[in-house]
Amino acid sequence: MLTHESLLQAVSSTLSSTHLPGLDAPRAGKVRDIYPLPDQRVLLVTTDRVSAFDRVLGTIPYKGQVLNQLSAWWFDHTADIVANHLVNVPDPNAMIVREADPLPVEVVVRGYITGVTDTSLWTLYANGDRQPYGIDLPDGLHKNDPLPTPVITPTTKAEKGAHDQRLTRAEIIDRQLVVKSLWEQVEAAALALFDRGQSVARSAGLILVDTKYEFGLLDGKLTLIDEVHTPDSSRYWTQESYGTGTDPEHFDKEVLRKWFVAQGYRGEGDPPPITPDFAAYMASLYISLFERLTGQPFEPGQQPAAERIIQNVNAYCP
Numbered sequence: 001m002l003t004h005e006s007l008l009q010a011v012s013s014t015l016s017s018t019h020l021p022g023l024d025a026p027r028a029g030k031v032r033d034i035y036p037l038p039d040q041r042v043l044l045v046t047t048d049r050v051s052a053f054d055r056v057l058g059t060i061p062y063k064g065q066v067l068n069q070l071s072a073w074w075f076d077h078t079a080d081i082v083a084n085h086l087v088n089v090p091d092p093n094a095m096i097v098r099e100a101d102p103l104p105v106e107v108v109v110r111g112y113i114t115g116v117t118d119t120s121l122w123t124l125y126a127n128g129d130r131q132p133y134g135i136d137l138p139d140g141l142h143k144n145d146p147l148p149t150p151v152i153t154p155t156t157k158a159e160k161g162a163h164d165q166r167l168t169r170a171e172i173i174d175r176q177l178v179v180k181s182l183w184e185q186v187e188a189a190a191l192a193l194f195d196r197g198q199s200v201a202r203s204a205g206l207i208l209v210d211t212k213y214e215f216g217l218l219d220g221k222l223t224l225i226d227e228v229h230t231p232d233s234s235r236y237w238t239q240e241s242y243g244t245g246t247d248p249e250h251f252d253k254e255v256l257r258k259w260f261v262a263q264g265y266r267g268e269g270d271p272p273p274i275t276p277d278f279a280a281y282m283a284s285l286y287i288s289l290f291e292r293l294t295g296q297p298f299e300p301g302q303q304p305a306a307e308r309i310i311q312n313v314n315a316y317c318p
Helices: 004-011 063-078 121-126 169-174 180-203 254-262 276-294 306-316
Strands: 032-037 041-046 049-052 055-059 086-091 094-098 105-112 146-156 206-218 221-225 234-238
Touching: 004 276, 041 063, 049 063, 049 254, 063 086, 063 094, 063 180, 063 276, 086 306, 094 306, 105 180, 146 169, 146 180, 169 180, 180 206, 180 221, 206 276, 254 276
Parallel strands: none
Antiparallel strands: 032 041, 041 094, 049 055, 086 094, 105 146, 105 206, 206 221, 206 234
16 A cells, blocks of 8 residues: 555646547546547547536545556456456556447446435435335335345436436336346346445455446447446445444445535535545545555556557557
């Protein structure tokens, strides 16, 4: 694990955007820059930008490398369940993927009943909804309880600035968002991925609480896309903190959201800047999660120089 001092030193050199010579200006996502490449491929450069409350709020050193390398590790360790769009990883901050047609539905699998937003499973349940997202839930559940079996809570893929729309299985099929036979494949793949994720987390002393999966079609075949089981796309608790009568200790982006709330920020107006100490702490948390899940030490690459990235990419794209 990198020391707190070394992480503090890296705060000032955090990657916020990458402009690569010879490539058009990228399409910027929340935490990545996206460059089109030949032959229906895309270069994803994961930055250290931080998003919370649907806004870009600051930077955390090495965050991009953790998300990039952890997703690549998960792609390799779940390829027996469903195909993925990864081609190769030419740089610690970047991967080349095949372009896929994304499905218009985001898939969230939940193993525990938790959350505080208006659309969270626990909030809906606490307000008397025993069939949230069309799922039958028993009486007697308490916040943070494990569910009898993991459930899928699908939503639409919201446009920027809008909220996801809750969906049921019947609505997805009736509205022809995804045809029934393909949706059955999605459900089976998502539950199998979640089972694998929970097993790995359990061995690492963690609990995979819930996670988001995005799927697409590549040459007509169901394909896993986007990042997988990262602290930005998943909620993790430590096993030792669960069941102690207090909120479990998080190893994910929820720590960041809670920090902003503690500063009085609720998502409106200009957010407060992340302090160097907190940025270093968040970096240590992300890195620790990487090391616990993979069983490998995190070895950061150099802060990416545009010339080095493009040289590495050209080796794969002659």
